[in-house]
Amino acid sequence: MKHFLRIWFVCLLLFVFFDGVGQSSTNLDCGTKPQTHEVSKNLLKAYQDYQSRTKTALSPSPTNIVYVPVIVHDIYKLDGTGKISSSDLTTIFTILNSKYSSVGIQFYRPYFTDFIQSDYFYNYGDVTSCGSSKEASLCSTRDYTNAINIYFVGSITDASGFAKFPTFCDGNTSRKEDNRIFIGKNSSLDFISKYVVPHEFGHYFSLFHTFREDGLEPFELVTRGSGRNCYSVADQLCDTDADPYIRNSGMDNCKRLNIFTGNCFWGGSTYGCNYIDSNNQSYTPPINNQMSYWTRDCLDNLGFTYEQYQRIASGYDFRVLNPNPTFSQRYYLDGQRRVVIRPFSSNRLLCAGGSFSFEYNLYGEPNFVNASSTARLYNSSGSYYDLGNVSAGLKTITIPSNITAGYYDLRIYNSYASPDAMTTITLYINGANNTPTGSPIYSQYSNATSTNYNATSTCAGNNIGLNVNESGYDTYWWTKDGQNITASSTSSYFNASSTGTYTLNMMKCGNVYRSSNSIYLRFYEPTPSLTASSNGALTDFRLATCEGSPVMLSAGCQSGMNTLWNDGSTSSIRYLTASSTRDFFVNCNNYFCNKGYAPPVRIIALNPNVQSTKTGNWQDATLWSSNLVPLNCQTVTIQAGHTVNVPINDAKAKNIIIRGNLNFQNFSPTIKGKVGLGI
Template sequence: MKRNTTQFLLNSFFLLITISLSAQNAVESECGTISTPESQQYWKNTKPTIKKLEKEFFKMINSGSRVSIVNSVPIKAHIIRKTDGTGGLSESELNAAMANMNAFYANAFMEFFLCDGINYIDDDNYYDFQKSEEVALTSANNVNGLINIYFTDYVESNTGNSLCGYAYYPGGDDVILMANNCAINGSTLPHEVGHFFSLRHTHGPSNTVLTTELVNGSNCDTDGDEICDTPADPQLSYSNVDASCVYIGAITDSNGDTFVPDPNNIMSYSRKECRTLFSSEQYARIYATYRSVRNYFSCTTLNVDFSADVTEDCDSNLTINFTDNSVGATSWQWDIDSDNTIDYTTQNPSHNFSTGIYDVTLTVSDGTNIITKTYFEYIKVGTQKVTPIEEDFEGFDLANKDGWVAKDINGNGYNWMVTNGKTPSSGTGPEVDNTTGTGSGSYIYTEASGSNPGDVAEYTSPCINISSSNAELEFAYHMFGANTGELHMDIITDSGVIMDVIPAIVGQQQTSQADSYLKQKVDLSTYVGQTVKIRFRAIRGASWDGDIAIDDMRIYANLLSTDKNVLNAIEIYPNPVVSNKVLNIKSHPSSNNISYEITNIVGQKVLKGALTEKQINVNKLTSGAYFLILKHEGIKTIKKFIIQ
């Protein structure tokens, strides 16, 4: 319900009498952001991609590269005033709040700027805002393609609680509501924007139930805020954080360990004046969310964007012509080779690239504002591989790696991703990878949830030189789900694209998630002496339950050659290994270019080397099940053994 001003005035007398008690036991305005079943499912579906991009963030930080990159994100500020035009957040207060927010978000390589000035809304009803009025307010005022932030005098939940503000998690509306006094307190606006970019409260999804995250950190990736460098939080408040920003509570977790939360974290419910920092992993999550599911914002009067006439080529040198597609720009600064140095200040430069993979950054200005955009790994030159090739994707943390390119053709979120274990959606996709047969092995897949029927996702290899007259390609695939779409394979040559070099694989091919991968072979002898690219093309089916996975893409001389027999002839004994913990090799060929790896049951590599003897010493390994992975000239075989 709306605030009752008369009742408020009558109550003020009693509040003055008890002001000292109120100062000690203040009931602070709450955060109204809610974790709904829909937002939780969206997070589950997108978490694999976001986790991979978090790794990219830390690689950037640790290597010192790209540290000057900033991406500009447009905001539409809606300031609500009384019907007579009085009240409301002042422009200077808005500018100060945005400057404060940018100081926080710079560490996530982001900055926010105001698009097209301020939209003033003069309406007493919205000045005293109730959450049930949101649809009417936003439908009349929202600007598509921007983060719409509404600033008003008072925000109330549907249950009558005073709110400092609220936002929507990814998958929800591009809307944030802020109470004016909270917008300028230094921590609540960054807090709500944190929710917008996937950050949870440090005390977890519930404001009424004690977090299940353990103090020892053993479940930090799945419970609480699902971030591991923020300590478990029993829900901080003004009552258990003192004026010196020290936690004074004594609550214990289910193990009996006493919580040691961080009262300074922005995403906590600590005293607002104490909240001064995001953790490193929180910054990584913000960055990863912006790069993946919150990357579609643009201002219609000042926007930065660009394209190139070609972005990749198999030759070792390539001249590329860039086209500025920005709106409202009057000056341009280009860093086209990832060295943090301005290379060109013309609008549409050309540049000759040598072999490598490059980020491209464009900064533009309209004379007042400066905004920036970076396309990561945008240019790929001379990324050529020579057969034999074996790609098991085990070293991949992103689908776009080592010259491979994943592309969402329709822009609806249907794309190739890297994951391990089951895909996020139940009842579709594989349980394990094909390489190791474990939940920790990596594979590439398309996530059907959240996209549209008929959407297309392409996954294109780097340039491959076909050097053998009997070259053959083999890949493993898994297609389980009632609404599985289609998997196509194309060959890209200098002369053009040869579509569907094999018949399309259509519909569900496995009967359960636990079924083994199937294998597909492709004759490449026609392309001997040529440099080609392999393109996997997935078409999304009618609904969400249609994840398509591929793994172990290999190209080498005909798979029936004696190279395969070399590995097939190898036997291992004893199995299980009992006494001296030595694994014996039977029928060991004389070839000296066989390598091996030993992984445990969850796919962790524990031993590796060259198979030059007839024994492998496994004395340092503990009891359990293991996999011996043998590799020879692009061929691989896996043998399971047990140590007792």
């Protein structure tokens, strides 16, 4: 499996550059620093996401070109030597723009060069994986947060330059520290303008070198067909030829120069350079690619491939569309000044004499970012209360105690660039002219929401948590169907358990309240009211009736609930004929509630004939052969030798055959049906 690598690229040093700045230097390999696999994987995903969004070839035109500002920081010596000339910068940016025109990106310099006179910073020293204290000292107060920062230093140990990828040490997002490119000035202008600067901008926009960066990942295979690994190793692209380059290996001798055309070519087996991959296929590396290391003598024909341009575009998108969630770590690439307020709370209802906390950040040139700013509260007529000076960072302001109640705009003006850099947040302040208690003066309502995955319906017996995304109020209380159901509390959370319309009320400043939008909750009862009727009686969920008698079963489910019987029927009313003893279950259910069946009803189909088994009272079930008191659908036989007493007028039978004795005690019976004696 390929190990994804993220690398901090450091590039080649060659000859003397600029204004007699340094001595001649030998050609040096790049001092790359392998970065984490996680970062490499994130940039590959960003590239794949970009491809899935665009799905079209790049076709830049004047209508879709992106203009990206670049700030040049030039470090020169205390003796005044080592500065970049204006003509050299013109050459560098002219060549840079020509190489990036095919991707629709053009670079411009919105400000003058930032000159920094320092012998200490002039010789930068070693490159470290995640920056250094020296880098922080140089850049932290000089970085622009609305443009790319490129620092030209006298020299970098074993390198001609390095750049930060869109996401660097933390792997997921881009930081202000990742918005930097460093170029050493001790190489020739030709080498720096044609190779180093375009190369480092490639890294800045997420391009990797064309070869593998350490021994942990496999070499790229030559094939671009079945079994290829070009999208997972080396530069993670397939339209750049596989590159077997290994640092300090002497492979540079395999590159040949055509002195007539100025083009370089791969020497191959003719020059003893028949390098092969694990499939025994010969390499023909990308000699003239901007991101390869075969370029020392071939500066006039360097360029990018189509997929490299796409990856550059994805790197630009990553930087622009993936801002750091920490506001103080953000930067932009549009050259615009920004003043941004991020409130700590969504609550905009404040009290006179109270406080309001927020994070305040500025983006742009250092003079703008570091300038003092003024906070003011403006009312609708344009009058304002001055809250004093504020600086970037976490802030808490105090609301004047004598302020008049009403809506206000909190505006922060930057003294360096007002009024073009100003931000506004609208607040409501309950002031000195207090509104009468209970008046709903604040009309921007929030929604009451369920915390149970937004559920608003469930079974009876369950709870649904309710909350309103509001904070900063003094007290909260809930109403159901207009009636208070909770006492005043410091929490907006409530567990509801019954059907109704719920509303949260919020009190601030002792006399201003706000009500949330209402939310209707439905709690469904899963247990039906089950009834059964026939010639018999329903007792303890049992219905005894004569065999062949009609039976009606009725399941009373709530509105909005479905009926389901254990035999699959979905009718709420069932008409049956008693034919045998059967159990019937019924369940009320819907999408929100399905808790099982109600207690069963047993339908007992009785023999239409029943006989006495002993002497006793008619209402004694053990007296009869059915072990049940006779029903009005049965023919009752009182056997010889048995005396059956009827103490109350509650004996039922279709017919009675008396072979023994039948005594009616304390009443005269009403006989409907037939009575036979001694049959």
